Amino acid sequence: MNLKADFSQRVAIDTNAMDWEASPMAGVERRKLDRIGGEVARATSLVRYAPESYFSEHTHSGGEEFLVLEGVFSDEHGDYPAGTYVRNPIGTAHKPHSKDGCVIFVKLQQFAQTDTAQFSINTRDAEFGPGQVPGLSVLPLHSHEGESCALVRWAPRTHFAPHRHWGGEEILVLEGTFQDEMGDYPKGTWLRSPHLSQHNPFSDEGCLIYVKTGHLPN
Structure with a gap:
C-alpha cells in the first residue's frame, strides 16, 4: 500500500472526519495517515485500542515512536497515560495492550540505525x-x-x-x-x-x- 507516499506534496487531514479501520487484532483500529508497505510498513497512524484489547508481541524492525492522546497505553514495561511520549528503537519488542482503552499517534519504521535512545516522557509533568x-x-x-x-x-x-x-x-x-x-x-x-x-x-x-x-x- 502506498498512501500519501509522495513526500514532495503538502498534506492536511482532519483526522476527526476519518473512519476507523479494523486491524488484524480484534479491538484495535486505525486511521492511516501515510503508509508505504503492507502490514509491516513505514507508517504514520492514529491507533485506537478498545478496553481489554491487545496487539500481538512484535519487534520494531524500523523503530517506533508514539504519543498517547487518550486513555492509558500499556505493555510489559509499564503504563503510559495520556500525554506520554515513547520511543522504542530498532530491535526492541513488546506486547501492547490497554485495560480501559486508549488512542495513540504512532510512527513506525522511521528510525535511523544510529538512533538508539529508548525512553518515555510524561509531558503532562514536564516543564516547557x-x-x-x-x-x-x-x-x-x-x-x-x-x-x-x-x-x-x-x-x-x-x-x-x-x-x-x-x-x-x-x-x-x-x-x-x-x-x-x-x-x-x-x-x-x-x-x-x-x-x-x-x-x-x-x-x-x-x-x-x-x-x-x-x-x-x-
Missing part, C-alpha cells in the same frame, strides 16, 4: 521552556542527526516569523487551533509539509501541537 518568540513555549522530546520533535504551546494571538522547513515539517494539533496563511487547523488536524516548503504560522485562540522537523526526504 521559552520559545523563539514571545507567546511560544517548547518541550523538546528528541533530536538526532538533524531530526527533532517537540511539543509547542502557542498562547493566544501568537505569531511566528515566516520560515522554510529544511527536511520538512509534520504537525499534529493536540489542543486549540493552529493557523497559517493557507488555513485554520483545529484539534485533530495532521499536517505534513515537504522539504523547503514555507509558511507564516500563528494562532489566534492558542494551541498545543506536536511538531517534527528534518525527517522528510529532500
